[in-house]
Amino acid sequence: MLRQLFYNKVGIVLLLTIVLSIAIFIYANDLGDTSKEIALAIASSLFATAIFTVFYNVFTFQTTSSILDDSIGQQLQNSKDEIVQSVKAYYKEYVPDRIFEGSNAPAKAFGQDLIKEIQATDTYSFRGISGKRTAIRIELVRGKLTEVRLNLINPADQNALVERANLMLSIDQMPQTLENVEKVVTRIKKDVFSCLAGLYYYGKTKCQTIVVAFQNGTSTSRLELLDDAIYISLYDDGYQRYPETLKFSRETKIYRLYQLEFQKEFKQISARSSITISSNTSEEEFIQQLSSLGVLNDISIETIKIYRDEYERLRSLYINKNDLYSLT
The missing domain is CATH 1.20.58 (Methane Monooxygenase Hydroxylase; Chain G, domain 1)
Incomplete structure (x- = not known):
C-alpha cells in the first residue's frame, strides 16, 4: 500500500x-x-x-x-446473475429454478419452499434412505394425495446399511470403528421403521394409497418428486449433513428425465419387495406384509407401536413446536 x-x-x-x-x-x-x-x-x-x-x-x-x-x-x-438468467432464457429446460446451498444445519429456505410445493401437490414420490420425515411431509398436504410412492433402503440389506453408515460417519468426522458403524446401522433401521409406523398411523389419512418399495443397495441422491417440481440432493456432496439441493420445475427436461427414471426403477423394485398401505389396511395386514418381506424380525403390534412412539417424538419436533421450515 x-x-x-x-x-x-x-x-x-x-x-x-x-x-x-x-x-x-x-x-x-x-x-x-x-x-x-x-x-x-x-x-x-x-x-x-x-x-x-x-x-x-x-x-x-x-x-x-x-x-x-x-x-x-x-x-x-x-453480472453472474445476468449470465445465469441469460443462460436460463436459452436453456431453461436444463437450468434449476433454485439452488439451496448445503450446510450442517437445517436449510430453512429449502424447508419453506418444499412445504409450499407439498401443500399444493396431488402426488408425492420419494427416493432416499430412511424417509423418516416423509410422513410429516404428507401430513402437511391440504387435500388428499392420490398417489404416494416411497423407495427406501432395505433394512434387511446389511451391506447397504454398513455402506450408508460409513458415509454418515465420514460426514460427522467420526472414526469408522465397528462399534460406531453398528450404532449408525441401528439408528437407520429405527428411522425406517418409525417412518413406516408414521405412514400407517398418520400418513394414510392423507392418502388414497401408499406404496413403499425396499431397494437393495443405497441411494447416492435423494429425490422428492411432486406435481410441479422435483428436488434433487446429493448425499455425498461436500460431506455435509444437509446437502446441496437443486429444484427443477415440471417444464424442464431434468424433471421429465428423473420422473421417467423413478417410475421405471420403482416399478422394478416394488415388484420384488414392497408393501401397500391404505385407509382400510388393518394393523394385522400391515404386520403381515412386513413379516412376509423379512424386513423386521419378531414383529408384533407392540413392536409397531414402539416405532409409532418414536415417530411421534420426531413429529413433535416439527409440528407441535411449529418449526416446519427446519423440515429438511
Whole structure:
C-alpha cells in the first residue's frame, strides 16, 4: 500500500518534504537561538504535515479500495446473475429454478419452499434412505394425495446399511470403528421403521394409497418428486449433513428425465419387495406384509407401536413446536 502511495507524484513530494525537514533539523543545530527556534518550528511543521498527509492518503486509499472492492463484487454478482438468467432464457429446460446451498444445519429456505410445493401437490414420490420425515411431509398436504410412492433402503440389506453408515460417519468426522458403524446401522433401521409406523398411523389419512418399495443397495441422491417440481440432493456432496439441493420445475427436461427414471426403477423394485398401505389396511395386514418381506424380525403390534412412539417424538419436533421450515 505504501509502495503504491510513493509510486505517484504526491508520494514523491511527501518524500522530499520529509527529507527537507530532517535536513533543517540537522542544520538548525549550527544556528543561533532565535534562528534555531525558527528553523526547528519550520522543520517540525513540514515533518508533521508530511506525516499527516501520509496517513491521510493511506486511510483514503483503504477506504477507496474497500468501496471499490464492494462495488466490483456487487458488479460481478450482478453480472453472474445476468449470465445465469441469460443462460436460463436459452436453456431453461436444463437450468434449476433454485439452488439451496448445503450446510450442517437445517436449510430453512429449502424447508419453506418444499412445504409450499407439498401443500399444493396431488402426488408425492420419494427416493432416499430412511424417509423418516416423509410422513410429516404428507401430513402437511391440504387435500388428499392420490398417489404416494416411497423407495427406501432395505433394512434387511446389511451391506447397504454398513455402506450408508460409513458415509454418515465420514460426514460427522467420526472414526469408522465397528462399534460406531453398528450404532449408525441401528439408528437407520429405527428411522425406517418409525417412518413406516408414521405412514400407517398418520400418513394414510392423507392418502388414497401408499406404496413403499425396499431397494437393495443405497441411494447416492435423494429425490422428492411432486406435481410441479422435483428436488434433487446429493448425499455425498461436500460431506455435509444437509446437502446441496437443486429444484427443477415440471417444464424442464431434468424433471421429465428423473420422473421417467423413478417410475421405471420403482416399478422394478416394488415388484420384488414392497408393501401397500391404505385407509382400510388393518394393523394385522400391515404386520403381515412386513413379516412376509423379512424386513423386521419378531414383529408384533407392540413392536409397531414402539416405532409409532418414536415417530411421534420426531413429529413433535416439527409440528407441535411449529418449526416446519427446519423440515429438511
